[in-house]
Amino acid sequence: MTFPETPAFVVDVPALRRNAAILREVAEASGARMLLALKAFSMPAAFPFLYARGTCASSVHEAMLGAEFGGERHAFAAAFSEADMRALMDLGLDHVTLNSFAQLRQWRRLAAGHPRGGRTAVGLRINPEHSEGQTPLYDPCAPHSRLGIRRAAFAGEDLTGVTGLHCHNLCEQGADCFARTLAAIEARFGDLLPRIRWFNFGGGHHITRADYDRELLVGTLRAFRARHPHIDFFLEPGEAHVLNAGTFVCTVLDVVENEGPIAILDGSAACHTPDVIEMPYRPRVFLDPAWDGAAEPGPGALRAGAPGEKPFPCRLAGPSCLAGDVFGDYAFDRPLVPGDRVIFEDMALYTMVKTNTFNGIRLPSLWLRKGPGDFSHVRSFDYADFRSRL
Ligand SMILES: Cc1ncc(COP(=O)(O)O)c(C=O)c1O
Known part of the structure; x- marks a missing residue:
């Protein structure tokens, strides 16, 4: 099918398959059970092309979607x-990780009276009190973080029913950051390790990035296994599954002038790629009239x-x-004109899952590109989608 509409x-x-092959290799070499964090990417039509033994969910709805993905379900x-909590038990989740001892007590109470209450393995998220991130917005160990239980809060608490621990403190980071985090965990929580059976090392591992040190990750995990052979461990990246595997395609509607040209696109940073504004970051962009749908620019592309x-x-x-509905300031080989197609790179992650219909702006249509020029339509959105949310 030809590719008719923007945004x-x-x-x-093919890019999903490339990432899947890398994740499979790392999982097999390290012994890690690889999950997909649905929060980053949750397009069911793409599920068959990903490699994961299951999913991790951040809500009941994502847990339900995890059932469609198949395999193990964590939340x-x-x-x-x-x-x-009742819904998660009804769904028969494999693992649930709780964020406080109060939540653990509540879970125990509800599980005691629930027919499937004993089915789910229960873990606690720890705060390793070791930061690797520079941006507080993305650092679960930043001062006053609500994410994870600090070591001191374990004093005198009853761990009955807890079989595992969870730690997530990385964001787009390398294996060196993970190795330091693991050392901090073992230093602070080492006495708990003999009594648990599983450890979830969270997401933020940028495993499929070209310069990621996969050998170091595998070595770090194998060494952990050698020290703690009784502990099964999980990785739950989101981004790594779909890194550099999708584009956001827009058309220039107009070019206005205010101390320089400003191209108004049919796609919105505020509505369609909110992380560009929130994080913030400046996505990579290219122009290519002969574009065949590939996630990365081909030889004829003009990179901005x-x-x-x-x-x-x-x-x-x-x-x-929104005055700040801006993707960024760029420079091109030629002036942009209305009708130009502008292609943003690396747009599969944390985009579709975060879109909104502010101003009633149409949601972008969704496509899979099976091969060069081979697009398959997943879905488009119309007035009914806008109307039905409100
Ligand atoms: C608990 C948890 N697990 C997994 C992830 C996925 O992280 P990423 O997409 O950066 O790999 C996140 C991201 O915020 C998270 O909070």
């Missing part, structure tokens, strides 16, 4: 309501540069009323 997210199946949230790097500066911005 659109295009997920590149964690900063807090679950009583209704959430940073301002000053190329002769024609242009700010890329969205159509909404």
Whole structure:
């Protein structure tokens, strides 16, 4: 099928397969059980192309989606309501990780009266009190973090029913960050390790990035296994499954001028790629009239540069009323004109899962690219989708 409409997210199946092969290799070499964090990417049409033994969910709805993915189902949230807890037990989750001793007591009480209450392995999320991130927004160990239980809070608590621990403190980070985190965990929580049977080492491992030190990750995990042979361990990356595996395709609607050209696109940073504004970051962009849908620019593509790097500066911005609906300032080999197709790279992760319909702006359509020029339509959105949410 030809590729007719923008804005659109295009997920590149060969790129998914490349990431899946890497994750499988790492899982097999290290003994880690690899999960998919649904929060980063949850397009069911792409599930068959991913490698994971199961999923981790952040809510009941994601846990239900995990059932569609198949395999093991895990869940964690900063807090679950009583209704959430009952629903998770009804779903028969394999593992649930709780964020406080109060939640553990509540879980125990509900599980005691629930027919499937004993089926789910229960763990606690720890705060290793070891930061690897520089941005507080993405650092679960930042001061006053609500994520994970600090060591001191374990004093005098009853661990009955707890079979595992969970730690997530990385964001787009390397194996060196994980190795240091693991050392901090063992230093602070080492006395608990003999009594647990599983450890979930969270997400944020950028395993499929070209310069990621996979040997170090495998070596670190194998050494952990040698020290603690009774502990099964999990990794639950989100991004790594879909890194550099999808694009966001927009069309230039107009070019206005205010101390430089500003291209107004049919895609919105605020509505369709909110992390660009929240994080913030400046996505990579290219132009290519002969684009075949690949996640990365081909030989004929014109990559945008940073301002000053190329002769024609242009700010890329969205159509909404938000003054800050801006993707970033770029420079191109030629001026942008209405009708140009602008392609943002690395847009499969934390995009589709975060879109909104502010201003009633249409949600991007979703596509899978099976091979060069071979697009398959997943779905489009219309007024009914906007209307039905409100
Ligand atoms: C508990 C937990 N697990 C897994 C992930 C997935 O992380 P990433 O997509 O960075 O690999 C996150 C991300 O915030 C998380 O909070």
